[in-house]
Amino acid sequence: MKAMEFNSGKIPVWCPGCGNFAIWNAIKGALADLEISGKDVVNISGIGCSGKMLNHLRTYGFHTLHGRTLPVATGVKLSNHKLTVVVNGGDGDGYGMGVGHFIHAIRRNLDVTYLVHDNHIYGLTTGQASPTTDKGLKSKSTPHGVIDEPLNPLAVALNAGATFVARGYSGEVEHLKELIKAGINYKGFAYIDILQPCVTFGKTYSYEYYDERIYKLDESYDFTNFDNAMKKIWEKEKIALGIIYKKERDEYASLHPQLKDDILLNSTGKLRDISDELARFK
């Protein structure tokens, strides 16, 4: 399928200039480049402007509750591990509501690609502070300025044992597309935090703001070095884009002997013989 063929035919309702358009294009491009058919893809979306991604892709899709993307993804992937599962959620969705699931999905190393549309704000509910909003920033829910320290989600991921940690940016679509491709190809939990300007409510984190600060990691960067990665993640003035940390690790489904020969879907819903189990109760 060509990238264009992944359009669902529904016109996005994101604000003009919203960073979500670029993420949409990057996903379509990545699937097209990898020659994956939309019928073998499940897009699982959370709630928020980010979650609306679901409507715009010609793939299967599940639009779950706020913060609950990763448990759905786990159920889907273990039931049919041949499917490609792409998860889209926001920073409120994934780092607020869903932060527990995030850490546990990392522990499991489930083979999905997790894209967090990180606009440092709640878009859909019209501009409250999110877990990644900087200290001091005024928002609808923090008119006197945020007094909580912001969460560094990449550091959380690294410390939780994530083995594919990357950062992309809506202003760099081609680069983002390559990251998503690498994520889909990665056998395990591929986590990509995407800097996504919200042009309506997140004015501080604008394209200009990012354009001044971002730089791309080049070939000289060793993404297998954990300490390097930690340093990159805590940089203050500059923001690194690319795969920040990557390591091989057993993927979750492969650790289930039940899934060795076939997908779970093919054995379910059939009458089973339980007579030898019953015999123990006699």
Place this chain on the structure above:
Amino acid sequence: MSVITWKIGGPAGFGIMSAGPMFAMALKRSGYSVHGYPEYPSIIRGGYNNYHVTFSDKPVFSVYNRCDILVALDKVVFDSETITKNMIVIADFDNIKGTEDLECKKVNIPFKKILKDNELPDIVKNSIALGVSAKILGIDEEILFKLFEENYPAKVLDMNISAAKIGMEFCLDEMKFKAPKGNSNFKDNLLMTGNEAIALGAVKAGLGFYSTYPMTPASSILHYLAKLEEKYGIIVKHTEDEISGIIMAIGASYAGVRAMTGTSGGGLSLMTEGVGLAAITETPLVIALSQRPGPATGMPTWTEQADLKFVLNISQDEFVKIVLTPGDLNELFYMTFEAFNLADRYQVPVFVLTDKFLSESHFCEAIFNDNGLKIDRGFIFEGNSEAPMEFFPRYKEVENGIPMKSNPGTPGGLYKAPGNEHDDFGFVATDSKTRIKNQERRFKKEEFIKKELPLPKLYGPKDAEITFVCWGSTKQPLMEALKHNDKFNFLHFSAINPIDWKQVKNMFKDKNLVAIETNFTGQLASVIAEKTGIVIKDKYLKYDGRPFFVEEIIEYVKRGN
């Protein structure tokens, strides 16, 4: 008819919960019908544990207050139990102060001395007690030792057998208890807990995915299924919390796999949003709910039936849900099996309600067979390879309000499953026409489900002075009480929603109704009032964390209400 009760008690950590069920099984294999009821606090060491076995040469269903033979492994038993004249009490009386004046029949077993003289560790005290009990009741020692073999690891087996043998030697002829002889009537019966029946019903139905977070008294479903997962090719997950537990199961079911979750009330509170998600996405889901007393954490290891209205009204807005309230092992097994068919056929959440009493007690009336068991996976789209990338009208009515499912990966079956209101293809829709169409279509299913769910069933003499109205596990003590009294009968609801209330109303005609429930307000009675307009004034309610004891029911009937 003689019913005998045997009870073993001691502090938690003394092996009561292994000795009790083992002895129940020894009795079953000796030809008795058996019921076993455990009581224990929510702590690992200390506190009072006991396991109460009721047995007879005729079917037994439930627990009595009365105890004929009491095995007291420690002093704590005397603080908690009422000792009466007719009781045989087995204890180390030499070492327990304050028991000198007790009028019971004492069987003095010097546990402390036996352990010391034979250099045995404290943990085999329960095996000594089982040896004594077997001897007193005339149980073949081979039956007991075979059970030890099945239950103990090889390295401690001999130690336990010799402990039991020593116990047997201490038992003199005059200590024997006249029990009716066991017969072969119960040879094929299964002795198991309600949770085991639920788990096996699910396995039989081709369960593929079970995910939840441990919560008593539902945890043993998780434990048992986890043990079976590799044998039957099931995935069983102990998730990070109940929210994840239910949502993962929904993900699995969306992908086409038969999925279930199970919990108690506190866990269901967290799962509530997931129930709504299953409902609006029309994802089939079975939820086993084992009730216990109390909002919040309540009384974790005790019993109550107080979550009925919670389940009937669960989640915001209105949607169709099926609520099954089985009352015995057979109903638990076959209804759990059928719950998967109903979930698949109607694409709605299906609840199987149980409670601590039914979930964790041992019952022995079931056999379980394959006769007539059929799998129905409902409408599933086969695919269209001509147009593999077409969107599919997943939410369009096919029949009786039910749409057709399409599993991800199916060519031409593309759709979106959203928690939002949506159009036929699953795209978010908020126009009034679509909303009305969807609500009406989804609720249409109710009429058809109604025809499939069982109506309440009458047990006991056709005409009686009192007709108890009950649901779920209360069937058990009522069945047992029927053996002693013919002045009452009872109507048992094994399903509550959606059922044909018009017909139920007819069943109530000319009856002196008494609602009998283990909750404070009489929840079934209030559902009946809402659905039929019939107000049941007399209620016999219990809410102390214990099931109804058989004597209490007989007493109530005798008193006249």
